Amino acid sequence: MSSTETPVHVLILAGGAGTRFWPASRAARPKQLLPLLGGEPLITATARRVLPLCARGGSDGWERIWIATGQHLVAPTRAALPEVSERRLLVEPAPRNTAPCIGWAAATIARDDPDAIVVVLPSDHHIADVPQFLEVLQAAVASAQGGAITTIGIRPTHPETGFGYIEAEETAGAGSAAPAEPAEPLNVLRFVEKPSRERAVEFVASGRFLWNAGMFIFRAGDMRAAIRAHLPALAEGLDEIDGAAALGAAEEAEAVLRVFPRLPAVSIDHGVMEHVAGLAVVPGDFGWSDVGSWQSAWELADKDERGNSAPAGSVLIDAQHNYLVDLRTRSGGAPDDRRVIALVGVEGLVVVETDDALLVVPRDRAQEVKHVVDALKAQGRGRHT
Amino acid sequence: MSSTETPVHVLILAGGAGTRFWPASRAARPKQLLPLLGGEPLITATARRVLPLCARGGSDGWERIWIATGQHLVAPTRAALPEVSERRLLVEPAPRNTAPCIGWAAATIARDDPDAIVVVLPSDHHIADVPQFLEVLQAAVASAQGGAITTIGIRPTHPETGFGYIEAEETAGAGSAAPAEPAEPLNVLRFVEKPSRERAVEFVASGRFLWNAGMFIFRAGDMRAAIRAHLPALAEGLDEIDGAAALGAAEEAEAVLRVFPRLPAVSIDHGVMEHVAGLAVVPGDFGWSDVGSWQSAWELADKDERGNSAPAGSVLIDAQHNYLVDLRTRSGGAPDDRRVIALVGVEGLVVVETDDALLVVPRDRAQEVKHVVDALKAQGRGRHT
Numbered sequence: 215m216s217s218t219e220t221p222v223h224v225l226i227l228a229g230g231a232g233t234r235f236w237p238a239s240r241a242a243r244p245k246q247l248l249p250l251l252g253g254e255p256l257i258t259a260t261a262r263r264v265l266p267l268c269a270r271g272g273s274d275g276w277e278r279i280w281i282a283t284g285q286h287l288v289a290p291t292r293a294a295l296p297e298v299s300e301r302r303l304l305v306e307p308a309p310r311n312t313a314p315c316i317g318w319a320a321a322t323i324a325r326d327d328p329d330a331i332v333v334v335l336p337s338d339h340h341i342a343d344v345p346q347f348l349e350v351l352q353a354a355v356a357s358a359q360g361g362a363i364t365t366i367g368i369r370p371t372h373p374e375t376g377f378g379y380i381e382a383e384e385t386a387g388a389g390s391a392a393p394a395e396p397a398e399p400l401n402v403l404r405f406v407e408k409p410s411r412e413r414a415v416e417f418v419a420s421g422r423f424l425w426n427a428g429m430f431i432f433r434a435g436d437m438r439a440a441i442r443a444h445l446p447a448l449a450e451g452l453d454e455i456d457g458a459a460a461l462g463a464a465e466e467a468e469a470v471l472r473v474f475p476r477l478p479a480v481s482i483d484h485g486v487m488e489h490v491a492g493l494a495v496v497p498g499d500f501g502w503s504d505v506g507s508w509q510s511a512w513e514l515a516d517k518d519e520r521g522n523s524a525p526a527g528s529v530l531i532d533a534q535h536n537y538l539v540d541l542r543t544r545s546g547g548a549p550d551d552r553r554v555i556a557l558v559g560v561e562g563l564v565v566v567e568t569d570d571a572l573l574v575v576p577r578d579r580a581q582e583v584k585h586v587v588d589a590l591k592a593q594g595r596g597r598h599t
Numbered sequence: 600m601s602s603t604e605t606p607v608h609v610l611i612l613a614g615g616a617g618t619r620f621w622p623a624s625r626a627a628r629p630k631q632l633l634p635l636l637g638g639e640p641l642i643t644a645t646a647r648r649v650l651p652l653c654a655r656g657g658s659d660g661w662e663r664i665w666i667a668t669g670q671h672l673v674a675p676t677r678a679a680l681p682e683v684s685e686r687r688l689l690v691e692p693a694p695r696n697t698a699p700c701i702g703w704a705a706a707t708i709a710r711d712d713p714d715a716i717v718v719v720l721p722s723d724h725h726i727a728d729v730p731q732f733l734e735v736l737q738a739a740v741a742s743a744q745g746g747a748i749t750t751i752g753i754r755p756t757h758p759e760t761g762f763g764y765i766e767a768e769e770t771a772g773a774g775s776a777a778p779a780e781p782a783e784p785l786n787v788l789r790f791v792e793k794p795s796r797e798r799a800v801e802f803v804a805s806g807r808f809l810w811n812a813g814m815f816i817f818r819a820g821d822m823r824a825a826i827r828a829h830l831p832a833l834a835e836g837l838d839e840i841d842g843a844a845a846l847g848a849a850e851e852a853e854a855v856l857r858v859f860p861r862l863p864a865v866s867i868d869h870g871v872m873e874h875v876a877g878l879a880v881v882p883g884d885f886g887w888s889d890v891g892s893w894q895s896a897w898e899l900a901d902k903d904e905r906g907n908s909a910p911a912g913s914v915l916i917d918a919q920h921n922y923l924v925d926l927r928t929r930s931g932g933a934p935d936d937r938r939v940i941a942l943v944g945v946e947g948l949v950v951v952e953t954d955d956a957l958l959v960v961p962r963d964r965a966q967e968v969k970h971v972v973d974a975l976k977a978q979g980r981g982r983h984t
Contacts, residue, residue: 558960575943
């Protein structure tokens, strides 16, 4: 599907944790590993979605999917993505935010081909219109091939205060109900942190602001150069890893263990993007969601005719608009299909079961599960968080 | 405490199943074995409550507590009542309703002493005012010692249509707010099946009707005679068991296995009480409840200042008037205290967990859990019922 001869690699950022999906999300099972929207974990859907972009010749594309994750997540991540080879797992010895792992991936890929394109994607988002998404990514790849570090900006649907924004020089078609224009890159004026409600309303009204969805597209060599210009400490560390890699795989692994923990812990946004000149953004409108809460997961999940999303075999009597998630496992780790969940006469509830917790909360208050995590920590019951 | 020299035995009827406490109550774990109102199962509380009545001399009373139950319930029943010796368990080889097992107990006790008093009690009720209850039972024991088969009638608090009623010749003090009169037996005019709403209202207004709580007090020999008069087929079967018992314990056990399954399956109410002349009833007002639903169990359970009844360690955030029951077990069978149950922003819910089921229902619709049982049976999932 790729229209270019330049290879396209995808780096999926798969660390993180988060408390918004307690009790399903835990330190050892962050959101991307959860099958929130159906059969497969979000990270699996993320990788499958971009395979056509990575495929070339007779290859199916899996050899160009890279996963950056932490040591404690290697086993469940490999289980979610068995097609990804061990060589493509970038296991961070310590969490250092996004700049070091993106830099590490760029350096590793640049060794073979500095002109190779790298597409950086979060692992835990949902995209409804995959063809449109791939078209936007293709436009971003073309932009990156021209030498511009490029990002994707989501056309905002409401004045969200939970996201960062990107101000573009001009966003054609904003507010138009007409079919999407062919995706075209625009110049980035600035990155803006999560705004107040008032500013978010202005942003959306202006038509110039897009949501920052954490997607970045660049030539591997361009990112190395940008890091050298703006994060010299990171560049030095990456050089050290590069030098070791020239000696052999064992030396490289040793250097990663030694160097990584002292790399600057900084996000790619703060460390690089906010300082790079000539940044481009391709506006996108492809049904994007960061799946930020049980509420939004319910909105995206398949539902029956009464608006319930529930495991097969659940008994629902006069129950509507509920979201049932059963993550209990049998001893073997597979879902426990012996379980009966019965809801009678309830509406708009989120009910989540795991092996060691049960949550019941109205859907429209699902954001408040963070208070449960706080309460458990305060009680010294951190193993449940 | 007993004011008489005649020994008083208590027979606790502990078969049954029922669907109103699904998923907690199951074929193998009926209501009396559930710790619905706190730490101990209802049957354990039932036995402890009447010990003072059975105690005599240096004995603590346990040797006069008899339990009638089914083969499949022997193990959990013994676990709930370790003080009851195996000789006092009357294990019914087949369920034949209440008349055969009450007859069997009466015959067994009458062999030693036909004048011994037998108090028959359901195993799964709650009594708030135990001293008053014991006073009423003492009055009934005295009535039975005079030769009258005697029952206890609960003064109705509302026109309940779920209970049978007993019409008494006169019930002094009905509707009076004054302290209870000393308990006195009255003549029974008739037993009435569960009435319509309209009739129930009339019953309560009349002051002559009492709830039939399934409690019967009689001399063992009097019950044998009543059975001989009104259920001759049962009397013959009991004679056969008696004859075998004279030969030895093994012969007796063999006779029970052979005879019991062909005894007439009839309730003591229909088979005996409705036909006996000179029946007496002692009105009682001692905070009786048949604990008929999750709603009534919540009413009786200990609650926190916000009206929640929940296991220790539950996390309740802005949650009120909820009833949480966790009957999950660890592999060893003990309660699973590793579990976190979190309720956020919900009110008036019943949430029940067992090893293989979860129920969520508003408290005021808790009666509808029977529809879940029906649905599971219709789906061929009877093992969950």
